Amino acid sequence: MRRILAASGAACLLLLAGCGSDPSSPAGxxxxxxxxxxxxxxxxxxxxxxxxxxxxxxxxxxxxxxxxxxxxxxxxxxxxxxxxxxxxxxxxxxxxxxxxxxxxxxxxxxxxxxxxxxxxxxxxxxxxxxxxxxxxxxxxxxxxxxxxxxxxxxxxxVPDQAEGKAKKAAKDVPAIVEKDGHPSAFKPTKTTPDKISKASAHVVIQGDGAAVQKGQTLTAQYVGQVYPDGKVFDSSWAKGPPASFQLDQVIACWKDLIPGQKIGSRIVLVCPADTAYGDNPQAGGPIKPGDSLVFAIDLLDAS
CATH class of the missing domain: 3.10.50.40 (Chitinase A; domain 3)
Structure with missing residues (x-):
């Protein structure tokens, strides 16, 4: 997140407060x-x-x-x-x-x-x-x-989740597994390939909001997993509140494929390693060099 609004490192400064003035204050x-x-x-x-x-x-x-x-x-x-x-x-x-x-x-x-x-x-x-x-x-x-x-x-x-018309992703895209009413993981279909070479975006709920623009700050819920059926390495849903981030500060797969998608949509991004973390993921983390990734993302807001 950005500018002054950090309550803790990556969070924003703005939030929380109850009414009640101090009568000893010289001004109100x-x-x-x-x-x-x-x-x-x-x-x-x-x-x-x-x-x-x-x-x-x-x-x-x-x-x-x-x-x-x-x-x-x-x-x-x-x-x-x-x-x-x-x-x-x-x-x-x-x-x-x-x-x-x-x-x-x-x-x-x-x-x-x-x-x-x-x-x-x-x-x-x-x-x-x-x-x-x-x-x-x-x-x-x-x-x-x-x-x-x-x-x-x-x-x-800002809405809690994507809202719109459900659509089917391509048959070779890993299927979303839901828990507690939202995506929590993926499982391969019978036609999901073990390896991918090209990044792709798939709309599974079509929202009707404005199209996301390059460089905007996006607010979203998401889950990310090592493709096609590896470890879930991150989930904003599991943490609770949606995340906000600038699109010029994310992996190439997100930066290139999210612009043009409509707010209110749920999309699946399939990201080969060269559009994700390549051969240099965070040391000791669940993502290994050369891993492809897959994400389910609810696009909630952009500004």
């Missing part, structure tokens, strides 16, 4: 000025602090209510309360963020601030250090005891 969210429009700005006075995560709904949306565990796409402006200066802005970068509202994927202030809000809302959230990073973030100009102020536009709730 009522004192934060928000400009309107599609690229809003915040005016936060210097030395703004709060003792608890506080929220203020600037505009209530009419969409679905968010709950803990939901994945949600947001645009945001982020301001350091100590300096009153902006340190990130997805509106101007045109890079909305998809986050999952749980403790493992986001900061406590985001979970508290976004849970219970409605899609389409514009919401101010002030986050004290205890619900923020818990430490200094020098690359952002954030000190350990800084309060952060976020303005969120809640764009959409």
């Amino acid at each position: 969210l009522d004192d934060v000025a928000v400009s309107g429009g599609t690229s809003p700005k915040l005016k936060v006075g210097k030395d703004f602090t709060t003792g608890a995560t506080e929220t203020r709904v600037v505009k209530r949306g009419s969409g679905e209510k968010l709950a803990a565990g939901d994945s949600v796409k947001v645009n945001y402006v982020a301001v350091n309360g100590r300096t009153g200066k902006q340190f990130d802005n997805s509106f101007t970068s045109k890079s909305p963020l998809t986050v999952t509202l749980n403790e493992s994927s986001a900061l406590p202030g985001f979970l508290k601030g976004l849970s219970g809000q409605h899609v389409g809302s514009r919401v101010l959230v002030s986050i004290p250090p205890k619900d923020g990073f818990g430490q200094a973030r020098t690359e952002l100009g954030i000190k350990a005891d800084d309060t952060m102020v976020f303005l969120f536009d809640i764009v959409s709730k």
